[in-house]
Amino acid sequence: MTTTAEPAKQIQTFYEPVLPYLGEVKARLSAIVPPDSQLLAESLHHSLSGGGKLLRPVVGLLAGGATGTLTPHHFETAAVSEMIHIATLLHDDVLDDADLRRGRKTVRAVWGNTVSILSGDYLLAQASRKLAQVGNIRIVAIFSDVLADLCDGEVEQIRGSYNVDVIDWDSYYRKSVCKTASLFRAACESAGVLNGLPESQIQALATFGKNFGIAFQIVDDLLDYTSSESEMGKPVLDDLRNGIVNAPILLALQSDELSDDERESFRVHIRRLFASEEGDDVAQPIAGIQGYLEKTGAVAETQALADRFIRDGLAGLDFMPPSAERDALFGLGRFVIQRRT
C-alpha cells in the first residue's frame, strides 16, 4: 500500500456508499433530544449539530456494509457510537475547563458545567437504552467495555499530564487506545457481530477499528504541531501547552538523533512550558521544542507510525469481497493519515 500517491480529497468522498444510511443515523440522533427539558434540548442540539464528521458511525456502517447487509440494528449501533463520543466530549470539556472545541464554543462555556455533565449523562443513558433495544448482549458488552476504557484513558491522561517524566510510549498507547481507538474498535466489531461473521473476521474488524483509531489520534497529534492556528482553531503545540505530551513529542524525546544533553535541554523547555501561566511569554521554550522536533525528524517518524497502524489494520481485511463499501473503508483508512485538518 502506498499512501503518498493518493490525491487530496475531502473526507466525505468516502462516505458516499453509506450516505442514505447515515441519514438514518442522523434521524436517530435528532430523535433523542428530550422534548420536555428546554435546557438539555438546547445543549444537546448544540452538541449534535456541532458539525461533527460522524466518523465513528461512518466507519461502523462501512465495515457493516462491506461484510453484510445493513439493518436498523446497524443504524442504532452507529448512533450509539456517536452518542458515546459526544458524551465523552461533554464530560472532557468539564474536566479540561475547555471553552472552545474546533473554534466553536463548548456547552460548558455557554450553559455551564452542570448542563455539560448532565447532557453527557443523558446521552450515555439514551445510548444504554438503544443498546438494550438492539437486544444483543454481546453488543451491550462491547460498548460497556468502551465506557470503562474511556474512564481508564482519561485517568491515564490525568496521570501523565504536566509531567514529562511520567509519560512514555506505553502510557501514550494505553491512553490513545482507551480514549480514541476503543470506540472505533467497538463500531467495527459490533458491525461484524450484527452480521453474524465468523469470530476471526469479527476480530479482524476489531483490530482494524482499533488501529484506525490509534492512527487517527497520532495524526491528530501531528496536526497539533504542523497545522496553522487558522486551520485547527487553536495555537501550535496546543496539547503541550495543556500539559499533554503527544506522539511527535514522545518520538522526538526518544530519538537517537539527540545527545543526552540535548534530550535534557528538550525536557527543560517542556518543563518551562508546563510551568508557564496564561499570558506568560513562551516563545523561547516553544522555539526550543520546535527545534528539537525538526532535528529529530519527528514529523516523518510520526507519519510513518500512523501509516504502519493503518497498514496493519487493513491487512486483516483481505477477507472482504469487492464492494463500494470496502473500497471506501480502505480509502478512508488511507485518507485519515494524510488529512491536513
Added chain:
Amino acid sequence: MTTTAEPAKQIQTFYEPVLPYLGEVKARLSAIVPPDSQLLAESLHHSLSGGGKLLRPVVGLLAGGATGTLTPHHFETAAVSEMIHIATLLHDDVLDDADLRRGRKTVRAVWGNTVSILSGDYLLAQASRKLAQVGNIRIVAIFSDVLADLCDGEVEQIRGSYNVDVIDWDSYYRKSVCKTASLFRAACESAGVLNGLPESQIQALATFGKNFGIAFQIVDDLLDYTSSESEMGKPVLDDLRNGIVNAPILLALQSDELSDDERESFRVHIRRLFASEEGDDVAQPIAGIQGYLEKTGAVAETQALADRFIRDGLAGLDFMPPSAERDALFGLGRFVIQRRT
C-alpha cells in the same frame, strides 16, 4: 396495616434473611476498585466504604429471596443498583457543590470535581459491564431506563430549584420517581425478572419498589424538617436553604388551613430564604416557615402520604408465599416510613 404500633428498631434488623448474600454483594463492590489508578482507587474506596446502608441491594435481595432462589445473577444485579446509586451521588455532589454528605466529606471535597465525575463515570461503566455479564437483555433495559430517569430527575430538580412558583406536586412526584424511586423499582423488578415470575407479579414488584422509593424520599423530606442537626448532620430545613421545595413544604403550601394572604406570606418567607446569601441571618424566614408548617399540620400530612405509598405498594405483594424474606420486606417497608434518621 398499622404503622404506629411498630416498636422502634434498627433498619439492619430487616437485613437478617439476606445477610450472607449481602456479603456476596459487598465482595463484588470491593472487587470493582481498579488496581492501576491510585487516584480512582482511593476515591472509590472512600465512596464504597461510606457507611451506606446498601438499602437498594437489600430491597432487591429481599424481593428476590421472597419470590425465588437467589443466584449470583441476583448478587450482580444488586451490586449494580448500589453502583449506580453511588455514581449518582458522586455526580450530584459536583452539580450541587456539596462538601458534606451525612456528616462525611464528599469525594469532590477531598479530591476535586474531576475525580468525582470520573469516579462516577467509572462506576457507571463497571455497572454496564456487570449488566452485560448477567446476560439478560431485559435487565439491561430496566437499568438503562434508570439512567435516563436519573437525568430527567436531576433536570426536573434544577428546573424547580430556588423557584417556589414553578414547583408543584406533579414536578415533585416526577423528580422523586426519577431520582429516588426508579432505582428501587429496578432493584425489585429485576429480581422478579431473574426469578422468571409471571408478568403481573413482576409489575407488582416494580410498583412496590417505586412506592417504597417515593415513601423513602417523602420521609427523607420530613426528616429534613423534624430532625435535629446532630441527628442528620445538617441544619433544619436544609433542602429549602438549598433551593429545594420538598414534600412537607409543598403540602403546607397547598393546605386548606391557609388563607390566601397567609399562603402569600408563606411564599414571601421562602423567597427571602432563597434570596439569602451564606452568612445572612435567616432566623426570621425560617421561623415564619416553621410557623406555617405547624399551622397546616404538614408533618402529619406528609407522614400519612408516605404511609399511603407503602400501603399501596405492599398491597400488591399478597402473592408472596410466607417466608422470612417476605416478612423482612414488609417490615422494612413499614420501618422506612417511621425511621428517625
